[in-house]
Amino acid sequence: MLRTLVVYQSKYGTTQKVAEYLSLVLGPGRYLTPAEFKDEYQDFDLVIVGSPIYSGQPLPEISKFLEDHAEWLKGKKVALFSISIDLKEGYEKLGDMETVIGEAVSKRALGGTLKLGVLDEDDQQDLKVFSKMVGFPLQDMDLFKLEEVLEYALELKKIRDDMIPTLPRVELKDAVESFLKSHNTCTLSTSYQERVRSTPIEYTYHQEHLYLLSEGGEKFANLLLNNQVSVAVYEDYTTMNNLAGMQITGEAALVEDEDEYQDIIAMKGLNLDMIRNLPFNMNIIKIKVNRIEFLYSEFIKKGFGPKQILNFD
Numbered sequence: 140m141l142r143t144l145v146v147y148q149s150k151y152g153t154t155q156k157v158a159e160y161l162s163l164v165l166g167p168g169r170y171l172t173p174a175e176f177k178d179e180y181q182d183f184d185l186v187i188v189g190s191p192i193y194s195g196q197p198l199p200e201i202s203k204f205l206e207d208h209a210e211w212l213k214g215k216k217v218a219l220f221s222i223s224i225d226l227k228e229g230y231e232k233l234g235d236m237e238t239v240i241g242e243a244v245s246k247r248a249l250g251g252t253l254k255l256g257v258l259d260e261d262d263q264q265d266l267k268v269f270s271k272m273v274g275f276p277l278q279d280m281d282l283f284k285l286e287e288v289l290e291y292a293l294e295l296k297k298i299r300d301d302m303i304p305t306l307p308r309v310e311l312k313d314a315v316e317s318f319l320k321s322h323n324t325c326t327l328s329t330s331y332q333e334r335v336r337s338t339p340i341e342y343t344y345h346q347e348h349l350y351l352l353s354e355g356g357e358k359f360a361n362l363l364l365n366n367q368v369s370v371a372v373y374e375d376y377t378t379m380n381n382l383a384g385m386q387i388t389g390e391a392a393l394v395e396d397e398d399e400y401q402d403i404i405a406m407k408g409l410n411l412d413m414i415r416n417l418p419f420n421m422n423i424i425k426i427k428v429n430r431i432e433f434l435y436s437e438f439i440k441k442g443f444g445p446k447q448i449l450n451f452d
Contacts, residue, residue, distance in 0.1 A: 140444060153283055355422060431448070
């Protein structure tokens, strides 16, 4: 699997938090300071470099890291982020950082926090000069937004996932469909606002759709308000060398058309009269598969990474 390295320098903690959050979302990965960097980390696939902006500049440790490793970084996919109160200045400094290492795959200026009581004497003096220069009030400020950080992490994850060497689409789809057809139980995850639900349930796969039969339940309180679902199909874990499982995202709908309902019951090999004679209604959830992330050790034998992604049209 592709690995992500986050190199950061933090002064009062915000940049370190961002580095940690990025590493969590983009795992497998590691976050570290320039002082902790080792040559072995040059093998990582995506490199993210971040710094707060103080006195109009990134921290010297980050500037030195970029200069010392410029040649290596020019051959890598590199993303840059800054933490600052002035986002315009943050983007300007990212441009300066980019000139050292070549074009970055992404740049993002993120809001930081300003707590006057924790600043050291030099920073307090620099801030007073800066506040007079640009005319902003000298007071505590908090522009840090976790949602923006996580949105950026997901943007970087898409960039990283696009770097994965992929099997030919026909071959990958055959492998995906073979796995789905050889299993019949999944975990259906639904949500609405603060309410979440995961349900073990039997399924049938047919022509890019999953069909689930259910007598009802709390999951429908989510499905009727949010049709976006996630489904997991997997085998029991044995070792890291024998991984087999997939995460599916799709759109769910309740089958209400009578002809379609009967066709699905027949496709599942069930007796319609038996279903009708049950003392309760049986509902069919139809899920249009949009995307599958398939972690499968067998792909390694074909010379590819174990994780493959299949997007359905």
